[in-house]
Amino acid sequence: MSTVSKPWSYTLQLPHEAHSPRIARCTLRSILKAHQLTQVTDTAELLASELLTNAHLHSDGAYALRLRSGQPGQVRISVWDTNPEIPTAFVKEPEAPDDSAECGRGLLLVRLCADAWGAYQLGDAAFGCTGKLLWAECGSGK
Ligand SMILES: Nc1ncnc2c1ncn2[C@@H]1O[C@H](COP(=O)(O)OP(=O)(O)O)[C@@H](O)[C@H]1O
Numbered sequence: 001m002s003t004v005s006k007p008w009s010y011t012l013q014l015p016h017e018a019h020s021p022r023i024a025r026c027t028l029r030s031i032l033k034a035h036q037l038t039q040v041t042d043t044a045e046l047l048a049s050e051l052l053t054n055a056h057l058h059s060d061g062a063y064a065l066r067l068r069s070g071q072p073g074q075v076r077i078s079v080w081d082t083n084p085e086i087p088t089a090f091v092k093e094p095e096a097p098d099d100s101a102e103c104g105r106g107l108l109l110v111r112l113c114a115d116a117w118g119a120y121q122l123g124d125a126a127f128g129c130t131g132k133l134l135w136a137e138c139g140s141g142k
């Protein structure tokens with residue numbers, strides 16, 4: 001039997017409900033456990049949590065979490081939402097927030113903890129596919 005594991009991918013569609021990020025985090029933990037990736041669970045959960053909370057706070061529709069395998073030991077977390085705007089922190093080097101700022105640190109954490117990250121708009125209203133997707137990877141040991 002081959003020891004090379006097959007590529008895998010899971011997508012969880014979420015309604016715009018306060019409990020959705022929690023359900024998505026629980027699902028993420030189950031998936032990573034099933035694929036023997038528990039060593040990346042803490043980082044993956046942090047990345048997913050920031051992206052999912054943002055999708056909830058900064059869009060007004062449904063959103064989705066996708067997890068997929070990468071190189072051995074790596075995982076890519078993608079969060080889709082209906083707001084087409086790409087956050088500035090994913091476009092250019094963000095400025096550190098004021099010491100007294102109560103928000104604006106989540107994507108800085110994502111940039112610090114992820115091995116790679118990116119974003120793209122999804123743009124065809126005619127096919128009901130609009131908004132954007134933000135992704136982050138972890139597990140390379142970088
Ligand atoms: N999914 C998103 N869609 C649109 N804008 C976003 C999204 N996520 C983040 N942003 C923008 O980027 C800013 C910084 O996000 P973040 O660092 O997570 O801080 P916070 O969520 O605490 O404001 C947000 O205030 C918002 O303006």
Ligand SMILES: [Mg+2]
Binds near residue numbers: 050054107
């Ligand atoms: Mg945030």
